[in-house]
Amino acid sequence: MGKLLIDEQPLQCQPSLAIALGGSDEAIVLQQLHYWLERSSQVRDGYRWVYNSMADWHKQFPWIKSRKTLS
Template identity: 50%
Template sequence: MSKLLFQENPVMIIPSLAVKIGLNEAVILQQTHFWLTLSKHVIKGNRWVYNTYSDWQKQLPFW
């Protein structure tokens, strides 16, 4: 049995981060961090991530 109510990818919210920078900001920062950990796109030693507006909307449909 899954601990999730619905079978879809969850969005991580770190409470202490949300308190410090705001809920919306914490969601965006965490989601960007998630994608950066998976990204293999590196330019001049910096890891990059990009999504279209449509891609972000699919990940964060509550906005």
């Protein structure tokens, strides 16, 4: 038996980040954005970037119903 209840890749957030941002959803979204930026090879004007449509972001965070949280 594994450590996780469901066999899928977990999303992580640090409690101190959730406190600083006012919620776990915000911390998970920011952590995931950081994850993708670290792996992105897209650079414009010296800044790394990632692109996802709002529908794509909602696929990564299906429990987040508020567009405000994702924008």
